[in-house]
Amino acid sequence: MTRSQDRKGLRRAAFAAGAALTVVAAVAGSAPGAGAAPASPAGTPKLKLVAASKAVTADRYEGNSGVYLDLGTYVTVDDAPLELKVTRKSYKDPIVAQQILRNGSKVTTKTLPAGLVKDFSGLPDFLEVSIKNAAGVEVQKSKSNFCLNNASGRLRPDAPATSHYPESCSTNPFTLGSVWGVEKGWAANTSAFDYDRPVDLAAGEYTVKVGVAKKYRDLFGIPDDRPTIALTVREISDGGEGGAGGGGGAGLTAHSATTGGGHGASHDMAGMEGMKGMAGMGGGHHYGPRGADAPTPSALSHALEARGLAHHLGDGSGHTDGSRVAPALKSATKRPTGRAGVPANVPKPDLRSLPAWDIAVTDGEDGDVAGKDYLAFSANVWNAGPAPLVVDGFRKPGADLMDSYQYFYDAKGKQVGYAPAGTMEWDPRIGHEHWHFTDFASYRLLAADQKEIVKSGKEAFCLANTDAIDYTVKNANWHPYNTDLSTACGQQNSISVREVLDVGSGDTYTQYRPGQSFDITGLPNGTYYIQVVANPANRLQETDTKNNVSLRKVVLGGTDGARTVSVPPVDLINAP
Numbered sequence: 102m103t104r105s106q107d108r109k110g111l112r113r114a115a116f117a118a119g120a121a122l123t124v125v126a127a128v129a130g131s132a133p134g135a136g137a138a139p140a141s142p143a144g145t146p147k148l149k150l151v152a153a154s155k156a157v158t159a160d161r162y163e164g165n166s167g168v169y170l171d172l173g174t175y176v177t178v179d180d181a182p183l184e185l186k187v188t189r190k191s192y193k194d195p196i197v198a199q200q201i202l203r204n205g206s207k208v209t210t211k212t213l214p215a216g217l218v219k220d221f222s223g224l225p226d227f228l229e230v231s232i233k234n235a236a237g238v239e240v241q242k243s244k245s246n247f248c249l250n251n252a253s254g255r256l257r258p259d260a261p262a263t264s265h266y267p268e269s270c271s272t273n274p275f276t277l278g279s280v281w282g283v284e285k286g287w288a289a290n291t292s293a294f295d296y297d298r299p300v301d302l303a304a305g306e307y308t309v310k311v312g313v314a315k316k317y318r319d320l321f322g323i324p325d326d327r328p329t330i331a332l333t334v335r336e337i338s339d340g341g342e343g344g345a346g347g348g349g350g351a352g353l354t355a356h357s358a359t360t361g362g363g364h365g366a367s368h369d370m371a372g373m374e375g376m377k378g379m380a381g382m383g384g385g386h387h388y389g390p391r392g393a394d395a396p397t398p399s400a401l402s403h404a405l406e407a408r409g410l411a412h413h414l415g416d417g418s419g420h421t422d423g424s425r426v427a428p429a430l431k432s433a434t435k436r437p438t439g440r441a442g443v444p445a446n447v448p449k450p451d452l453r454s455l456p457a458w459d460i461a462v463t464d465g466e467d468g469d470v471a472g473k474d475y476l477a478f479s480a481n482v483w484n485a486g487p488a489p490l491v492v493d494g495f496r497k498p499g500a501d502l503m504d505s506y507q508y509f510y511d512a513k514g515k516q517v518g519y520a521p522a523g524t525m526e527w528d529p530r531i532g533h534e535h536w537h538f539t540d541f542a543s544y545r546l547l548a549a550d551q552k553e554i555v556k557s558g559k560e561a562f563c564l565a566n567t568d569a570i571d572y573t574v575k576n577a578n579w580h581p582y583n584t585d586l587s588t589a590c591g592q593q594n595s596i597s598v599r600e601v602l603d604v605g606s607g608d609t610y611t612q613y614r615p616g617q618s619f620d621i622t623g624l625p626n627g628t629y630y631i632q633v634v635a636n637p638a639n640r641l642q643e644t645d646t647k648n649n650v651s652l653r654k655v656v657l658g659g660t661d662g663a664r665t666v667s668v669p670p671v672d673l674i675n676a677p
Contacts, residue, residue: 148177150324182284184281187199200212233310260287278574312325433508448512454542458677485604492599572605
């Protein structure tokens with residue numbers, strides 16, 4: 102579900118703290134409208150780069166190409182929260198980043214230099230890292246991004262008990278608006294990983310020096326502190342035996358089975374089964390977002406995962422590494438009664454489809470017909486608000502369908518109406534095995550004249566808040582529930598299910614599974630369009646249905662068995 106990042110990258114802004122702060126981090130779930138930041142008596146934040154540990158250990162697993170380093174360095178924030186608002190008016194406009202300064206009730210903004218922020222994954226080239234071997238020779242020199250919403254922890258007991266800021270930085274290429282922040286008295290982990298580029302370090306001892314790039318030191322007044330960290334890289338064989346260095350590890354191992362941009366880790370073993378190919382970091386794109394209805398958690402606890410405890414993740418104390426999993430939603434205890442109806446002025450959701458991306462030609466992998474050509478892609482439908490989409494399903498005894506109802510609430514959160522909204526169906530296939538809401542979105546391949554050529558077989562799936570598309574819209578919920586499939590989709594024996602698409606969030610589904618991608622075998626070369634339609638049967642009530650359709654131009658070439666696809670940019674967004 103980005104759960105979607107680009108097909109090859111399987112990237113995310115990392116959210117792990119192997120060498121965690123010794124304080125408790127807490128994250129608060131909240132109702133829609135949680136995006137309003139509290140006033141602060143202070144003005145400008147005071148920032149500092151620190152290292153939580155003087156030494157860390159990273160594991161390199163036999164057969165893997167490298168390690169993924171969490172050096173345990175943090176940016177501490179004091180005197181005032183560090184808050185950035187990052188937006189673009191449209192895909193034709195560049196990204197604008199503003200620092201929000203709060204001094205009591207007075208709020209001012211400071212626009213960051215044009216072109217500094219290039220996407221919504223964080224501040225680019227923020228951290229400078231130099232790694233030297235035992236002989237003092239520099240073997241690695243790199244820069245990495247910093248997501249302010251990364252895993253964080255409190256610095257002292259009088260700091261705010263919870264962080265109201267979002268818990269991840271979006272890597273969806275069609276994101277429109279983000280809020281990044283670190284609370285006063287908190288610290289955010291600076292680690293960021295590119296899963297295409299592990300650090301190629303042999304087992305042994307190293308010295309790592311970390312610093313903040315000069316442009317950010319000047320911009321935010323950060324001292325030029327450069328912590329030095331002793332790094333041990335140990336080799337782990339298939340049998341689990343440690344090589345050089347030995348001992349317990351504090352770094353991120355190469356065992357991670359995650360991708361990025363979503364919010365939480367799944368407890369669904371069927372979903373995790375679909376991600377097995379990524380455990381050795383050798384999995385292809387089809388293990389990514391929603392490919393097997395598997396999650397792509399943004400805040401999986403790598404420290405816990407390395408200990409084989411990933412299935413114990415959840416809300417609670419002691420999660421200093423951002424391992425929060427949003428709690429499950431509960432449907433109403435019984436079907437709604439009385440006449441269905443919705444007051445004319447009640448707030449409603451606004452479903453919008455994004456252009457398709459992550460587009461590639463496949464050849465029958467994962468169970469499609471071998472020897473045929475398929476056009477696979479990722480698609481997202483998001484909710485621009487001002488109200489969440491709330492749908493309950495109620496099951497008749499013994500049936501494989503649930504009757505669905507959409508609920509409506511006034512500005513105070515009181516339910517004021519409901520309407521029938523189709524059905525939910527049980528999907529028994531391996532990798533799914535949960536309840537799908539029908540007719541939420543449809544996908545079609547159109548010819549150059551925009552007439553339908555091929556229709557995707559996928560029109561029903563479980564709703565989850567996988568991507569933060571625009572957290573600057575009215576009533577955006579920065580801490581949505583049901584951020585992964587384990588909290589949203591129910592079980593085979595469920596009698597009722599609640600599925601929600603919150604304001605500001607979208608649900609990405611990648612069409613790489615059998616029967617979902619477009620069969621393009623025999624189609625002539627030329628121009629086509631991938632059409633994504635939200636609410637295709639108009640079963641859901643919205644504030645506006647004129648923005649439900651998006652088109653993405655693709656150009657097919659090659660010959661059968663060796664088809665090619667080129668994807669022109671969407672204005673400034675080059676996300677094929």
